[in-house]
Amino acid sequence: MVGKKIGGRTYYYLAESGRVDGKPRVVTQRYLGTAEEIARAVPGGEPASTSYRPYGDVAAVWSTLSRLDFVNRVDDVVRAKPSLGLTLAVAVLHRATAPATPLPEWWTAGPAADLVRPRLSTVDGIWKALERLTPERIAGIEDTVASAVLEALDDHAALAVDVPQFAAFAPADCTLPSACQGVLAGVGLRVTRDGAIPLKSRLYRRDDGTAPTFASLMAGLGPATLVFHSGQAAQLDLGSRSGFVGSLPLTDHPELLTQPASARKRVDPERFAGLTALDTHAVVDGVRRRVVLTHSATLHAAQSRAFADELATATRELDGLAEALAAGTHRGDRAQVHAELGRVTRGRRIERVLTAVLSGNRPGEIRLERRIDAAALARLDEEFFGKQVLVTDRDWPIGDVVTAYRARTHLESTFRWLTGPAVTGPTPRWEWTRQRIEAHGLVSVLAATITHLMRREADRAGMNLSVRELLDQLAGIGELVLRYPSTGGRPRAKRLLTELDPEQQALADLFQLSR
Known part of the structure; x- marks a missing residue:
């Protein structure tokens, strides 16, 4: 709590500080009133001191x-x-x-x-x-x-x-x-x-x-x-194992990736917003297994943004290399230029959409031209982004399979x-x-x-919150501690919860913080 002196009177504010650009700053501020107003609001006279601290996360x-x-x-x-x-x-x-x-x-x-x-x-x-x-x-x-x-x-x-x-x-x-x-x-x-x-x-x-x-x-x-992910699938013989839910590399089942979006159905919109799935079967490790092709709109958007950033970085590097070759400041031979191209375009499907063509053979005469294949980019976006191939031998509803994974x-x-x-x-x-x-x-x-x-x-x-989001919301529920001077016995203190927004109030009720 901070006090501001205006016109000879001190007005108190509940302030929360944090770091902005690495420096301490007041990020939220709430007006409480004068000491007299606070005292009238809280029976027992004027407090000798006050303090604020996060409360909801520890209490819950x-x-x-x-x-x-x-x-x-x-x-x-x-x-x-x-x-x-x-x-x-x-x-x-x-x-x-x-x-x-x-x-x-x-x-x-x-x-x-x-x-x-x-x-x-x-x-x-x-x-x-x-x-x-x-x-x-x-x-x-x-x-x-x-x-x-x-x-x-x-x-x-x-x-x-x-x-x-x-x-x-x-x-x-x-x-x-x-x-x-x-x-x-x-x-x-x-x-x-x-x-x-x-x-x-x-x-x-x-x-x-x-x-x-x-x-x-x-x-x-x-x-x-x-439960396993696609990188662990190779360690398991799914042909002889029972009791599992996991994911498979997308490239293992290209026939699923080309299925039209109309083949997928929505999966419990209340629990999984933007999730659709195709429930079918495929041969996995020599055995016909239940597989579920899922598509998440949220994952699709995130992967599209990440790929766009990666593609932009790669094209900038190629353009810089092309300019250096044209200006004669890059004197490497053709093998060295090829090695640089491989480093820039290798991995995460960049090579599917970005091509580079070299002309000339001697150092100083080598030129680079790059282009983005729009059709390949569209196929990548349609067939890969947002998708996962899940495999299981359980007969659970799709929502439970997704929850388990x-x-x-x-x-x-x-x-x-x-x-x-x-x-x-x-x-x-x-x-x-x-x-x-x-x-x-x-x-x-x-x-x-x-x-x-x-x-x-x-x-x-x-x-629907992650653990971190839940604890952050709860930590935003603060406690104002008013300490009163001693009148002969032990000093008294009164604790008040700060004003809550609707979501914080719901959490306070759920975890009975008023106790």
Whole structure:
């Protein structure tokens, strides 16, 4: 809150600051009134001081942890003194709401210390306490939290998903984590089909050459439908496998790509705006399988923009090369020019639409002419952009097949938020042992479990948001803290939620923030 003195009187505004072009700036400002007006609006006299802090994200995550009875469930698994349940709950709360902020700073500046009951006296010992998490305890905690999650769901169908870009564990006192000797980790997950909520995990290292094969990783997670992307399809013998949903390279089935748009039907407009699909069959690894050709208008537009940018870059480079050849400033021979052309036009289908013709053989006489094949560009736009070929042996409705396949994308996005750019330990320099990696991996997985459960609840309430979007919306719900001077006892404080827009009000009602 800031005060502005005008005509001898101070007027108060609720201001939110942020960085604009790298510099701190006030990005939103809301008028509150004079101290007298604020005092009249809030019984108890004039406050001695006020402060503002984000509130909704921490309150909603803590409310969800409380509804799952998280602390008691963990303590039932890990019967130890002091309680590990509360310590782990605070670690998960921090990871879900402020993964990039040091834990002590987050605890001191935010509302967590006021919300958490019973209250932790300090968070300084959390890192040390997490070292009590043995593999057996981690498995037990995942099982009990999974039971609580499944009690809230009607659909208990499970998916097995690999997230190879799970986390980078870097020393805390490293200025540039990418330059430090850290640990790269992937994770195999068993998640719900409804909401992609993690139930069980298996971490593995990616930087020491011991990463398990895709199939063997999934085998240890329990019964589930295997989810894979086109790059992983070659690792699986789909001719003999059962229980899967995945994607195939588009070029494997050109006969599907030339099907007219009229052959596709809309897929549940409420859940998948702009998505159409053709449900058919094709031979995959020697066996006739169900395949679903999907077309997303959103994906089509994004791929078209990306390709247009890439094509523009390539043509600029070719035009620059042509000008250099014509001016005589490029004296390379024909082989060198060919090599440059290959570098510019190679990859991402640029070579399908952009051609370059050389004339002349001697250095200084070589000339370049380039052209864009409009017909090829139209075919590329019509046949490839926005499309995916999904394969499955499940007889689920198309919407459920798409939901299962997209679980991987949602999880990758969530873990980029929770663990990027790197998970760091406390200072001084922190050595990431296997136990510490597994313990902090559990914190991230449980944070994904809680936030994906919240995302599912918001989706059922008509708000289709990613985890990051959901938490950003909730963080926009602020708390104004008015502190009153002592009248002989302890100083009093009153807390008020800031004014909410309709979407924030819906989220506040959904997660019962008024409590």
